[in-house]
Amino acid sequence: MISTSKGGRPKKKPVERPFYEKQTDKETSSDIINQARVSLRSVVTERPFTPQTNERRLFPRGGSASGKTTERPPSAFSLDSAHFVGSDSRPNSGSSRPPSGSGRPPSGSARLLPLNHVPKISPSQAEILEVSPPKLPKPPGERQLSAKTKSRLKLLNSEVPILPQPLERRNSSPTTPTKSPAGSRRVHSGPKERTKNFYEERGEGEGAEQATRVLSAEGRINQSRSQRSNSCSSARSESGYSSDRTTRSGSGSRKEKESPKESLFWNTNIHPIVEQLVPQSKDVAEIDRMCELCDQLFIALLDANMLGKTAVRRSQTLKTVYKLIDLGSATLSLKAARIVLAFEVTGSNLITLCKLIFKISKNKDNDALFQENKILELMVKLIATTDHQKASEALVYCIGALKFLTGNNTVLKDLADYGCTEALARLLININTAIMDGSHTGQGVPNLLLQVTGTLRNLADKSATRATFISCQIIAELCKVIDAFPTDGDLMFNISRIFSKLTLNQECCTILTNHPTTFSSFLMLMNKHLTNIELIVRLCFIMGNLTARNDDCRYCLFSTENAMETLLSVFRTYFELDIVNQRSEEKVKGSPKKSTEMTKGQKYEDLFIKLIRVIANLSINQDIGPLIASNPNCVDLLLQILVDELMVTLLDSGNREIVYTACGVLINLMTDSVRRPILKSEGGIRKLIDVSHDFGRHDWQLAGMVCMILCNYSEKITCCAECFGEEETVDLIELLEDYLDEETPQEAPDGTDWDADTIEVMKSYWRTEFYPVATQLLNRIENHNSDLVPLVAPS
Structure with missing residues (x-):
């Protein structure tokens, strides 16, 4: 007789077998458990929610998430042409500098104004000056005094004053010359003046008589030339240009002769454009004219290879371009910034330039301007070639601007093509090297790293850049940053967002798993930032991605010291907070207000989901x-x-x-x-x-x-x-x-x-x-x- 079940389906009688033989129609508990482990699939949870904000800020509002006060540059400041100095190659007059964003140029980079003092000249000195005009730089094509004439001057045995060169005269007050001791030589004397004079051997009287005749004749001839030379030298002195083409840097000075070809090209192609870069008004038509002239100037300088630190008449051009930012046009200011950036300015000028670029980038409407002006490529080059220890503040604002611009998908693609990821990777390696050497000081490094990681966070969204993240070893370098600055909550939050995106890729997971301090660092961050739910939820998401498919990774995490204790501590802490939050929500009457941000209850639920996922992934392992x-x-x-x-x-x-x-x-x-x-x-x-x-x-x-x-x-x-x-x-x-x-x-x-x-x-x-x-x-x-x-x- 065939029995039936309650549903009416015929019920087969089970085949009886010896007790010691395994039943084929039944599965033991071990069989069921093994099947469960085999059939378990990894759960792909959603990435932690990060609300979008229309406000672009250099640093998070309210300071560091770690609760510690930090010295960080401001996001808002005023800028005008007065913040640029005439020549960035001169050493500063002082070393002190007011805080950034004060609205005034740094005192250490300001020029000292000339003294309103006219020296009194004695009658004897006036007579000598009348006979022998002061030595001035000769105009192009004018011959200098012969060696014999210079030798004859010594026979006068007179107090002939030695006036400074035009560039030297700008920073020195005119004073009455003092008599040099007999037999002493001038500091700036040439090798010819240090040799024994011919007229000294022949006798003082004969030599003095011949020198007087020569000076009388040449003095009359050069008097008119001296007047022209005075006005020419004054103009060149104001513009920072001299015929010697002297450039000074912190390590010394260097002279470069301007070739006739360069002089001809400048006078023919560049100088007419520079002369027109003087705005007559602030109306739209005049600004458009200035923009067109800036484009012409940049193209002309680029084609002639007359950009860079050693460019011809660089200071004269910069001084003219600096004044264009006073018109208040973002388009014109960015075109001017492109020229200044191409001239490779340094020091306080570089800081002011990067602040200007940062200020323009804060407005999303200006994103397209960066694509039109070729400035993105110059910014990437600046990051790749600048020493972060000498220009950390400038790099903070430059990379801060890139952080804003990479939020635009169109600009993001261009920056990736220009090698922005590689440049940031190189900078990250240099920073970590300096940290290991102990040569980094102050808050400048964490501030800079915040901008670097913020930009990398946006670049990680693009799947095409993940190969660069791998090849440039960015993952390992970010792990080093975690070990160096574990208490900086904002910095750790940026890195956690990067890893949240990268660990969606299996190859990135493998690299991160193979790093020796990965899990110990993550657990350490959980303990240090237990109440920072934004960071904790991302760390759980990362560990869930790492343990989803890799059984070795499950062993590594579980065997890390205090791993389960830390996970359960997080679990218990937020479970208690969730109970308190539910009770408080029950007391509030009415429906909650709609908001784009997650409520506390939703945040707790999101954390529980990702934390349980980690424990579930660990439980898949049979041990x-x-x-x-x-x-x-x-x-x-x-x-x-x-x-x-x-x-x-x-x-x-x-x-x-x-x-x-x-x-x-x-x-x-x-x-x-x-x-x-x-x-x-x-x-x-x-x-x-x-x-x-x-x-x-x-x-x-x-x-x-x-x-x-x-x-x-x-x-x-x-x-x-x-x-x-x-x-x-x-x-x-x-x-x-x-x-x-x-x-x-x-x-x-x-x-x-x-x-x-x-x-x-x-x-x-x-x-x-x-x-x-x-x-x-x-x-x-x-x-x-x-x-x-x-x-x-x-x-």
Whole structure:
């Protein structure tokens, strides 16, 4: 006689086998656990939510997230041409400098004004000056005094004053010349003046008479030339140009002769444009004219290779271009900044230039201007070639501007093509090298790193740049920064955002896993910034990505010192905060206001999801899973959240991935016989049936996981009513019989529009992931389902 089940389906009589032989129609608990581990899939959770803001700031509002006050440059300041100095190659007059953004040029870079003092000249000196005019730089093409004439001057035995050169005269007050001691030589005397004079051998009287005749004749001839030379030298002195083409730097000075070809090109092509770069008004037409002239000047200088530090008449051009920013036009200011940047200014001028570029970049409407003016390429070159220890403040503003510009996807692509990622990687390596050498000082390095990591955070969004991140070893360098500045919350937050994006790539995960301090650094950051939920949630997301597919990574994280203690500490801290938050929300009447930002409750839920995912990934490992299941603190916390408030939220939210994470944890937890009664007492059986009912037809893999949990839970079943509950047993039998019908996976669920290929894929999942374990569970329930209550063993 063939018996039938309650659903009317014929029930086959099981084949009896010897007790020592493994039953082929039944699976043992170990078989079920092994199948669970094999079928577990990694859960891809959403990246942590970061709200977009329309405000562009150099540093986060309110200072460091670590709660410590830091000295950081301001995001707002005023700029005009007075902030630029006439020549950036001169040494500063002083060393002190007011704070940045004060609105005044730094005192250390300002020129000393000439004294309003006219020296008194004695009659004897006036007579000498009348006979012998002061030596001035000769105009182009004019011959100088011969060597014989210079020698004859010594025979006069007179107090001939030695006046400074035009460039020297700008920074020195005119004073009455003093008589040099007899026999002494001037500091700036040439080699010819140091040789023995011919006239000294012939006799003083004859030599003096001949020298007087020569000077009288040449004095009359050169008098008019001296007047012209005075006016010419004065003009050149004001513009910073001299015929010697002297350039000074901090390490010394260097002279470069202007070639006739350069002089001709300047006078013919450059000088006419520079002369016109004097705005007559601030109206639109005049600004447009200045913009056109700036383009012409830049192209002319670029074509003639007359840009850079040693360019011809560089100071004269810069002084003219500086004044263009006073017109207040962003377009004109950026075109002027392009010329200044191409001249490779340094010192305080470089700081002011980078502040100007930063100020223009704060407005999103100006993003297109950077693409039109070729300034992006010059900015990348500046980052790649500038010493961060000498120009850290300038780099802060320059890279801060790039951080804003990389928020624009169009500009981001251009910067990636110009090698921005490589330049930042080189700078990052140099900074870490300086840190290891102990040569970095002050707050300048963390401020600079904040801008570097902020820009890299935007570049990491572009999948094409990830190969550069790998080849330039940026991941390893960022790990070094974590070890160097672990207390800087803002900096750690930027790095966590970079890793959140990079760890979506498997190759990046491998590199980060292979770094020796990765997990210890992450756990250390969790302990130091326990209350910084924005950082904690990203660290959990990163560790979840690392442990999703790599079993060695699970060993590395679990074996790190105090790993589970740290994860559970985070778990416990935010679980308590969530309870307090729920109570406070219950007291507030009315609906919450709509906001683009996540509420506290949503942030806590997001953290729990990512933290449980880490624990679930660790539990997949066959050695780590039982250890986690035997940890009473871990199990208690998970059960309080999974069969408590969060479990209800997870099941009612309709998020399949969240439920999948919880089921992955429960599969391993139910292997512990001590923990099984808690599942029923907290209503877990009913919740699992509901999960299978809600998601089963859409996800046969998830429905199979529910069956695995119930199989593990019912390993020592004697009566279905006692194990699952009477009502739960009836519902479970009906659900399993319906799902095991072969026609069920061949139909698309209600509300879905699956094509034939999708239905075929889902059918294969039903056949491999759901059918075997569901059949095993149904047979177990039917074998132990009876209306008779088992007798209690006598005491």
